Amino acid sequence: MTVSVNEFIPETANTLIEEVMERSGQNLLSCYQCRRCAAGCPVAEETGYVTPDRLIRMIMLGDYENALNNPLVWKCVSCYTCGTRCPNGIHTARITETMKKLAKENHLQPERLKVVNFHGTFINSGIRWGRVNEMEFMGLYELKNTFPDINQFNFKPVIEELKTQARLAKAMLKKKRLHFGFELVKGRREIKKLYKKIKKLRKKL
Amino acid sequence: MEMAYYPGCTLHASSSLYDVQIRLIFEKLGINLKEIDDWNCCGATSAGKVDDFLAVAMPARNIGIAEAAGFSEVMIPCSSCYSRTLVAKHHLIDNPALKEQINEELSGKIQGHIKVSSILEVLLARVASGDIDEITGKKLKGLKPVCYYGCLQTRFPYNVPVPDDVENPQGMETILKVIGVKALDWSYKTDCCGASASINDEDTAMNLMARIMKDAVARGANCMVVTCPMCQLNMDVYQDKFCEAHNIAERLPVFFITELIGLAMDISLSELQVDRHFIDGVALLKGLDPA
Structure with a gap:
């Protein structure tokens, strides 16, 4: 057979x-x-x-x-x-x-949670402020990544991850490629409103 | 002439040197770039993975603002922003109901007729008109670059007019030729650097970038030239890392095409902020024999 x-x-x-x-x-x-x-x-x-x-x-x-x-x-x-x-x-x-x-x-546990965290955090930042501010976005993304470990009092991978990102940030700073300003879009409510509306419509279907 | 300009988030942050260079060379070309008023994030490569409506609505607002301000062309240097905006425009043209729905909440209404151009399309038009040849007195001898386009300059997930050959684009090579640079032929010009995978799936991204690097080195290149800030950041910031992991001894500076054009226009290296690369490019450019 x-x-x-x-x-x-x-x-x-x-x-x-x-x-x-x-x-x-x-x-x-x-x-x-x-x-x-x-x-x-x-x-x-x-x-x-x-x-x-x-x-x-x-x-x-x-x-x-x-x-x-x-x-x-x-x-x-x-x-x-x-x-x-x-x-x-x-x-x-x-x-x-x-x-x-x-x-x-469908609430399935993804094979790579980091991918989900990355794109989700990116879009949330983009919608919340209108623009993605790299420092804020990366901070929130790392928080999301490390949260399950912190929750379990498992600090070793958290420290490793933070070390890696801190090294990157330090190198970026040296090359003046770290940006500290914060950008806000006045009309950001327009996208938020549209998104709210579409989500409501989808629920009705 | 005036043209709308969409820098995108990264040109206001980690790749602000690209924004500086673009403004410098466009001023010399006599093109008055007008940044789109109060523009928002285009959703980049993330929106399509999170919500398809947002993937259209986010760039749609920028199109609406630019069109309401009366612009007929918008230049978008970042490949991701360019791709998202172009795809959104065509989604809206093909789907009038969606356009209507989005327009309801927008203060700048979308028509859908603005030309969405990459930086290469705008520069190539200036090559054709002879402007670039006229302004660039200096010819850059001694550079052996490979032109790296990445994914989103020629591959789109939707039916849009593609500005160059999908598998073997020639835009950058054509521009470089005018300033005396003969780019090398190679096989990885449209391969993927991994984009955000360098942060969320490191090993995959390092593999992809090492492959690109190996071919560039094998062809005898002494630098890479790009237009996409994501490709630039990845190939530059992670170069030591992926080269060490994949036994590559060589290192190549990764230039924005605007740096080389700027240099040929006699703009100084410090004005162009060339010192902001991870892999040093200043030494190579200083050593060029001006002819």
């Missing part, structure tokens, strides 16, 4: 592919597994079995859990190489970006 590496889960196949196609704007059904994406992927060495084409396959088969939590979703650097080379114009990086959001909405 042969054993398939991919699992087909009929109950979730339709809903998963529909949701991913709609949200990513990509036509996953047109993938014919030529693997040009896999050949060009710069992080393929580090994602093991999961290449862009195989992620698409997992989604088609309804393998919810693996499609949401695999190395490619979290290692993808959104360089868009796969998408520009795909003969069918499928941007798999838009799919990994969609999976990141879906994982969060």
Whole structure:
């Protein structure tokens, strides 16, 4: 008997592919597994079995859990190489970006929490003040990263992380590339209001 | 002539030297850059991973302000800001309902007709008109750069007009040729430096950057030239680190293209703030034989 590496889960196949196609704007059904994406992927060495084409396959088969939590979703650097080379114009990086959001909405523990912390903190800073102030953003990001350890009284990794970042900050300071000013956008409420409105609309759906 | 200018967060902070250089060379070119009033963060590469609505709405507000002020072109030097803004513009053109919805809350309303240009597009137009050749008296002999474009100058996650060849862009090479610099051909000009992975997934980013560096060294380059502040910061700040981790002995200064153009325009190294690189570039530029 042969054993398939991919699992087909009929109950979730339709809903998963529909949701991913709609949200990513990509036509996953047109993938014919030529693997040009896999050949060009710069992080393929580090994602093991999961290449862009195989992620698409997992989604088609309804393998919810693996499609949401695999190395490619979290290692993808959104360089868009796969998408520009795909003969069918499928941007798999838009799919990994969609999976990141879906994982969060489904409260799944991500493979790389730091990635989630980074992008979440970045956007929060950008919306809160209108611009990203690097010092404030990095401070909050590190706080988020170290919080689980601090909470467990596990200070060694916290100290190591802070040391690394302090070294970087010191070097940046020496090259006058650390910026102490704080920038605030007067019209930042416009984006906040829009975001509030859209979130309300989504809840109704 | 006047042109709208969107510096983005990083040009007001860690890469403010790029902002300084841009203002200096554009003044010499007779282009009056007008910073978009009260601009906000474009969402960069993060917005698409957090919320797709924000990925359009954040750059949309800047487009609206620039258009309401009557500008027909906006120059965006940072690749990430450029890519986000261009993609957002085309999203809004293709989706009038979304445009309407966003316009409801904006004080500067979006039309969607402004030309979103990278710094290369603007400079290339000045190469074509002969302006750059006329102003740059100095030719820079002795530089052997590789031009590093990174991802977001030519690859977009949406159907937009692409300004250069996707896999083998030539914009920087064309500009450098005018100031007497012959850039080397190489294979990693559009490979990814990892962008924010240098902070949230270090090993991956170091691998990516080491590969780029190895090819540059193998081709005999003595420096790198970039337009993206994220590529510049990564390749410069982390160079010692990824070179040590991947047994690379050489080090290459990573210049913004504006530094070399500025030098050819006879702007001093101190005015251009070249001393703010991690890998020293001052010695190389001082040693050039002005011809």
